[in-house]
Amino acid sequence: MSTILEIKNLTKKFGKLVAVNDLSFSIEKGNVYGILGPNGSGKSTTLGIVLNVVNKTAGDFAWFGGNTSTHNALKKVGAIIESPNFYPYMTAKQNLELVCKIKGVPVTQVQKALKTVDLLERQNDKFKGFSLGMKQRLAIASALLNDPEILILDEPTNGLDPQGIHQIREIIKKIASEGTTILLASHLLDEVEKVCSHVVILRKGKSLYVGSVDGMNASFGFVTMECADMEALKKVLEADTNFGVIKTEGEKIVAYLTKEIDAASLNKLLFEKGITLSHLVKRKESLEEQFLELTKNTTNPTLN
Numbered sequence: 001m002s003t004i005l006e007i008k009n010l011t012k013k014f015g016k017l018v019a020v021n022d023l024s025f026s027i028e029k030g031n032v033y034g035i036l037g038p039n040g041s042g043k044s045t046t047l048g049i050v051l052n053v054v055n056k057t058a059g060d061f062a063w064f065g066g067n068t069s070t071h072n073a074l075k076k077v078g079a080i081i082e083s084p085n086f087y088p089y090m091t092a093k094q095n096l097e098l099v100c101k102i103k104g105v106p107v108t109q110v111q112k113a114l115k116t117v118d119l120l121e122r123q124n125d126k127f128k129g130f131s132l133g134m135k136q137r138l139a140i141a142s143a144l145l146n147d148p149e150i151l152i153l154d155e156p157t158n159g160l161d162p163q164g165i166h167q168i169r170e171i172i173k174k175i176a177s178e179g180t181t182i183l184l185a186s187h188l189l190d191e192v193e194k195v196c197s198h199v200v201i202l203r204k205g206k207s208l209y210v211g212s213v214d215g216m217n218a219s220f221g222f223v224t225m226e227c228a229d230m231e232a233l234k235k236v237l238e239a240d241t242n243f244g245v246i247k248t249e250g251e252k253i254v255a256y257l258t259k260e261i262d263a264a265s266l267n268k269l270l271f272e273k274g275i276t277l278s279h280l281v282k283r284k285e286s287l288e289e290q291f292l293e294l295t296k297n298t299t300n301p302t303l304n
């Protein structure tokens, strides 16, 4: 696999605010990456830095193994980080031909790009009459004109109706299936789940999870427990590698599992260590619950 982009310990401060905090991840050719996080988590700032429109405070990033300047590397990148901007009285085709001239690519690319975004039949219609979804599709076509190695999209479905959202997601999947690497920023968990193979979850500029979307699904669940001596239970759990994060919630202890283990085996394991439980419930969070848990603002020992 070849590395398209490597980000190492990237940090961006706006005055006292740390918008991106020691972020590291790499993008391998052929995958679809999502940067997932709530508003203000640093997604757009991260994209801005690697696209050379925002200056980094610290850390590094390297395009294509670092053998080429960022300026040259960006010629192989297609990006939409602002709302699409075209001439309203020109047709879709004319607008794209103009972009070809500006980018110095042959106008023969226009038909291929229009086909990819399903706008061939509307190519002779003026931009001003386009729906928001069509405008966004035209922006994607424009970013594809130079046959980029990677396509970067910031919140590609923002403001669209359900049908428009579906169309854009299908187009992204189609572009990915043809071998183009994709990096998209989104605050929507279901978008990342439906479209991406890999995900970087951000909260307040810090990454909480970097890995495959399937890996994010592979949680072993958690158990809620209660017994007469809660301190003793906590000590036993903390010393046992079957358990990761351990929290106290009201009268009960919640322990996240690091391995697949059933409730009966857990009960036996704790009994052998002198703990008699009066309450034991094993549960698995949905991906949505996990995401909300990961990104909420409470202090959590593994996340800070």
Ligand SMILES: Nc1ncnc2c1ncn2[C@@H]1O[C@H](COP(=O)(O)OP(=O)(O)OP(=O)(O)O)[C@@H](O)[C@H]1O
Residues within 6 Å of the ligand: 014, 017, 018, 019, 037, 038, 039, 040, 041, 042, 043, 044, 045, 046, 187
């Ligand atoms: N030019 C700037 N000056 C000062 N603060 C900024 C600037 N740009 C971004 N920020 C702050 O940096 C933090 C991260 O913003 P960023 O836009 O990267 O987040 P985001 O995850 O893309 O969120 P959104 O989806 O709302 O754009 C926010 O607190 C934001 O207010």
